[in-house]
Amino acid sequence: MQYMNQTSADEPRLIQTVSAINLQIKDLIAERLSCVWVEGEISNLAQPASGHIYFSLKDSQAQLRCVMFRASRRQLPFKPENGLQVVVRAKASLYEPRGDLQLIVEHMEEAGFGALQRQYEALKKKLHSEGLFANALKQPLPFCPQDIAIITSAIGAALQDFLKVAQRRYPNCSKSIYAVPVQGDSAAPAVTQALACINRHASADVIAIIRGGGSIEDLWAFNDERLALAIAASNIPVVTGIGHEIDFTIADFVADRRAPTPSVAAELICPEQAALQLQFEHSATKLTQLLVHQHSTKVQTLDWLGRRLNQLDPAKLITRQKQYLEQIIDRLERTIDDSCKQSKISLDALAHRLSRENPQHTLTQSRSQLTEIVKSLHTLTHQHLQKRHYRLQLSANSMHVVSPLNTLKRGYSITTTDQTQPLANIDRIEVGQRVITHFAQGQIISRVESTSSDNLISDITDQTQKDA
Template sequence: MYENILSVSEITNLIKVTLEENFSEINVIGEISNFKAHVSGHWYFTLKDAEAQINCTMWRGLNNYVFFTPQDGMKVIVSGRITVYPPRGNYQIDVRSMKPAGVGELQLAFEKLKQKLAAEGLFDTEHKKPIPKFPKKIGIVTAIDGAALQDMKSIASRRYPLVELVIAPCRVQGEGAAQEIVESIKLLNQYNDIDVIIVGRGGGSLEDLWPFNEEIVARAIFDSQIPIISAVGHEIDFTIADFVADLRAPTPSAAMELATPDINELFAFINDFSYYFTENMFEIIKDYRYKINQLITSYGFRLPQDRIKNKIQYLDNIIFKLQTLIDNKITYNGKHLELLNSKINSFDVNNILKRGFAIVKQNEKIIHRAKELSLNQPAHLQFYDGEIIINEQEKRKFI
């Protein structure tokens, strides 16, 4: 009943072959919508116009060659081929290359990113770091083979030959340039002795300068711990890097002039200073001497001195009274000591014996009362001028 019946897979494969064979090389213009940069590195987005839309995929590796970051609302021209994804039956453009549909699209992307970063405060003055006046090392982020680097080296050698230049080479236009600029800025930030970084290149078209309008470059400049001078070679127009940088220079040569002092001006200053040094110093000393004399002779300056003198006199009086009190105390104690010594001497046994008294001892004991004396034992009498022992017969005779 039914002839030529096809399965879903068969009809899908037929469509896949038909589309992929007939649309193997196409160029399509449209507006980007629902752009998503996947963590895998692939890009997924929709390309649309007023009446239709088509899904697009751009694989990692191919999108590295796109010199700008696509944004929703940007009109672009993509080149690639039509492919079919059988599991869903969807067809899409497998994008191989992408470019803006015109300069106006880049300008639109520039304004959108500028508004976004300004709202986040990346352009605020309070975040700007000061540029050192006498740098020892200057980091440079630019193309190693560009004229801008040679100009900066020449100016640094002429203006301030003491400075050391540290080059972090990178591409400054085309695909992958923005990522290389970011990596060079991060590399220089790993050194702790670089005083300032110059990021830039010579002049060119808007497309040539576009890496300096990329968001990743702007955030790398903002996150840098080292002050950065933006030196993209254009006089009138600004890049996003100019707004984020701590200082903007119109050209790389001007950036090096802003980053370095002029050695001729330094020598001129030193010569002038040396010539007028003696005279200036004497004038300064004379002025300060006059001011000091005025201060010393002023009433306000004499008043503290008078107060100090009064306190010194008061202190002298206190010391004099204290010394007098101590002397009187010493004299009194000396006399009192003499009196005590006299009393002690009056009770000295030898002095008592001098007055005619004697000490009676018997059996090595002093006899204090007559009743304590034994008439049957010898007695020992001690006088001032000698001692006498009385035996028993003499005692009887004495009694």
Template structure:
């Protein structure tokens, strides 16, 4: 590929700007680790230093505005993890790293892993609010997954005893930090779900560094919390500490003490609320009873003496019964009259009489039809005999019967004259009762 800069001469500034554009485009965001050296902070407040390892060094700058997000204090000799973009400082022609984020090397790697896992699980929907399940108002039993020697379990139990001592609390002892802790906690959650004896599971641990709390940031534990059929409360660290388990759990408590307050209702507050409900219920019942009495009195004033009203209804009922009886008798009488009239009409138009009359007519018609058919048959038979006699008189077979014959060649041609025959020709003679085959021996014309 032809280099566009080969065909013209560039100034140092133009070449430097071209190199800066190429670097900023190709290395728009990089992550690099190294040791801080030559750290200096001028009056502008920006930090200038060199990142180095055993074989190379890289100039770096951290602007004042980005320093508010630092998770560690920069110092010479500190191993750090930096994220930023590569650029070129044109006056000196030096490339440098403009830093957007910096953290201690170990913590920085963990934080990157934390951010990646958080983004992955969030994309899968494990943090979605709609999959969060509500906690029971008054759980009968709670499973506390924690270290039995920690201060966190004592804080939770102390607060639980104050708020609701009747709730049964079981402790599932596990390691809460170190290698294998996440797998152990995940197995404990799965075991609790298999037994299905508890209403709520609480993950409990005191505060600590990011490394100390890392067991609660592992994917295995996060998926175990998400798969739990029992609601899970995450009470890990202090209020400023956030773990992956906090985001996946159905409820996050800032501290173990707060978890007890959020999971268990205050017994004294419940008793006070019940007493208040009883007082309000009694007052409501008294008010409703008084309103009912007032409505009853108002109804009595409107209705008057109920016994008199009842007597009036009895009289009206008797009157209606009498009218009903009269109406029924009149209606039955009318129906009987209509029935009698229909019976008379039906007798006049008795279908059996009409059927007998039509049967007689049918028999007379059949007799007339038979007589007509017989007359026609006789007439046709006589006509057929006359026509047969005529046909018999003119039929060729009748002529043959009188002694005549028909001569016909083998091809079916009829001979009408003796001159048409030839000597030794084979002919067929048709008589009235059969045929004769013969040969012509002599022709005698007349």
């Protein structure tokens, strides 16, 4: 909204609202800064649940507010964090409600070393998963190479170090130098092309890829994927000597052998001539000893075979077999004769035993023994019955003495109730009760008129004893 206002007759003023000014500024920014690349350090990072991220990009003198919407954030290959140095592609915009200038970030990547290191780790992981680092793919180095192909810069110190060590250790081999750039964008294609050329002509026994030390940016050409694939596909063994001991490139992992420096690469490839001379002399000595030993062994074997052949002469074999057969026949005859004699002795012993154990003789003896046993049985039975009879007579006499009948014969009687229960005292008798008195001959049936406790039997017994 705008309107005219006059402070005087000839001085008109155009007055605008804050919203209108902000809109104009936003349009100007969008027109002039629709796509910008900005490098800075992330700070004040906020990551709400909406998926958007809000942060500030700062340098030593200023800062800018930034927003990265969820769709763009999903494309990030890394996780943003405070303090991380990044490069962003963005468009500038004005947040009208507050009049704040901000960058809408569409793309973000790590700046400097961090980005290169992340690319390095990603390629290393990929090639490792494809099996290019496997030990099974590593080719052995030739023992005494006749031709060494060296891929390096023609003016670098690395080449001189390599040649110096190779000349000192193994001066007799030839060396072919393939001069290539070892730094910059053209380095990786040049090294890859040199590898292909050497393999195509098969002009070397081993390939050395060497370079002096430097920063990660300087060595970055040796982290190229196409170069790594070319090294892995090489039919000729490849040795790398790139940088210093602490420097590791993708080419080092794919190569058949990795040396920490160019000088060490020369030591791996070139055997030491003096050591080879000693080894050859030692091998010659061992070979001579082996030949002498084998000759001695062969002579001994030949001598043994001659003796063996003499022993295996057919005429001698037949003679030995005949002697052996005669010995067997003689032993068989002696064995049969001894067996017959032993059988005769056993037969005589059995005949004697049979005559001694004649069944008729045994039966007669058994009958005689049976007769004696029967007689003894009769005698023992008669004696046993007499003893039993005597014991029975004694028992009968003893029973007769104590028998109630014998008592009755002596003049006594036994009085019982109607139920034939003996009455030993008057306690069990009642006046008027019917009782039966038994004598030796007969009985009396009576009824009780009275009872008395006087013991007449004792008196009679006492009187009888006095009369006696």
